Amino acid sequence: MAELTDLERDALTELVNIGVSRAAASLRKLVGEQILLSVPSLEVVSQGVAEALIRERETGDLVAVRQDFTGAFSGRALLIFPHITGVQLARAVLGEELDGEELREMEQEALAETGNIILNGCLATMANMLKESLSMSLPQVVHGKGDDLFDLHGQTEAPGPVLFLYINFSVRNRDIRGYIAMLMNLPSILALKSLVNDFIQRVMEDGEQHAS
Amino acid sequence: MAITILIVDDSKLARIVAGKAINSLQPDWQRIEASNADEALAVVDSQAVDVALLDYNMPGRDGLALAAELRALRPTMPIAVITANTQDEVIARARSLSASFVAKPVTEEALQGFLAGAALRLRAGRK
Numbered sequence: 195m196a197e198l199t200d201l202e203r204d205a206l207t208e209l210v211n212i213g214v215s216r217a218a219a220s221l222r223k224l225v226g227e228q229i230l231l232s233v234p235s236l237e238v239v240s241q242g243v244a245e246a247l248i249r250e251r252e253t254g255d256l257v258a259v260r261q262d263f264t265g266a267f268s269g270r271a272l273l274i275f276p277h278i279t280g281v282q283l284a285r286a287v288l289g290e291e292l293d294g295e296e297l298r299e300m301e302q303e304a305l306a307e308t309g310n311i312i313l314n315g316c317l318a319t320m321a322n323m324l325k326e327s328l329s330m331s332l333p334q335v336v337h338g339k340g341d342d343l344f345d346l347h348g349q350t351e352a353p354g355p356v357l358f359l360y361i362n363f364s365v366r367n368r369d370i371r372g373y374i375a376m377l378m379n380l381p382s383i384l385a386l387k388s389l390v391n392d393f394i395q396r397v398m399e400d401g402e403q404h405a406s
Numbered sequence: 407m408a409i410t411i412l413i414v415d416d417s418k419l420a421r422i423v424a425g426k427a428i429n430s431l432q433p434d435w436q437r438i439e440a441s442n443a444d445e446a447l448a449v450v451d452s453q454a455v456d457v458a459l460l461d462y463n464m465p466g467r468d469g470l471a472l473a474a475e476l477r478a479l480r481p482t483m484p485i486a487v488i489t490a491n492t493q494d495e496v497i498a499r500a501r502s503l504s505a506s507f508v509a510k511p512v513t514e515e516a517l518q519g520f521l522a523g524a525a526l527r528l529r530a531g532r533k
Binding site: 200201204205207208211212213215216218219222228229231233319323366394397398 | 416417418419420422423426462463464465489490491492493494495496510511
């Protein structure tokens with residue numbers, strides 16, 4: 195029931211791709227270097243498998259910007275970096291001239307702002323294309339290891355499938371890499387499936403009207 | 407002779423959307439689809455392709471890498487790279503390959519200029 199058809203998966207990947215590409219164009223203005231993105235990966239998996247995927251990807255200390263979204267569909271979006279990357283990112287945003295202490299003070303803010311640009315930008319574009327609106331929580335900077343960041347047990351009330359979506363990103367000429375992840379639980383997957391189908395319907399009809 | 411346009415995108419939905427926009431703007435053009443760079447090069451190798459529309463963010467080689475390969479094979483072919491990723495480097499790279507830039511999601515409006523320009527250039531080239 196929670197599984198996506200090929201066309202639903204295709205459409206959702208495309209929506210995320212457009213959202214994150216636009217967000218990257220905004221972030222590029224802030225860091226002054228090109229942002230490189232992978233094609234989004236999208237999987238409907240059990241909560242246990244999602245946790246394992248996270249553990250496998252990153253074993254060290256991580257820093258993440260976390261934003262929860264609510265609306266027609268709800269979930270959690272994260273921008274995750276290895277801990278050391280957080281400092282590099284702050285330096286890229288704030289400039290090389292800041293010294294150690296100033297940099298540490300500003301690091302959280304630089305991370306929160308970067309997360310906000312990427313996560314909010316991506317979700318806002320997706321919501322617009324799905325003709326829905328989403329509310330976003332304020333960005334929260336969290337430190338920890340893989341599954342601490344997702345806090346999956348707190349997020350989903352019932353065990354069940356989750357939609358796990360991630361995109362690798364890096365900044366050219368800087369030692370900055372991380373990934374964007376989104377998690378949604380079953381009720382949200384079903385709501386999203388229905389919105390994605392409406393979207394598919396709209397783009398198909400649009401073309402036909404213009405062709406006639 | 408009919409003009410043939412090659413649409414390269416890993417998303418089937420995006421190919422359908424682009425195909426429909428092309429169909430309403432240039433109903434006489436023949437459309438061929440490919441879902442990655444290798445498929446696209448195989449198509450170009452095996453049949454006449456006049457115009458190419460390439461998605462930027464694809465698994466394997468991206469649309470700009472494909473544009474560079476196509477440009478080497480076909481120095482005058484009208485090529486457009488489609489993306490929502492409007493970073494300066496992406497646009498500059500497209501320009502350096504003499505490729506146009508079309509914003510995603512693809513609409514008739516966004517494609518109109520590129521297709522009209524391509525049609526003109528092809529007509530001039532065939533005279």
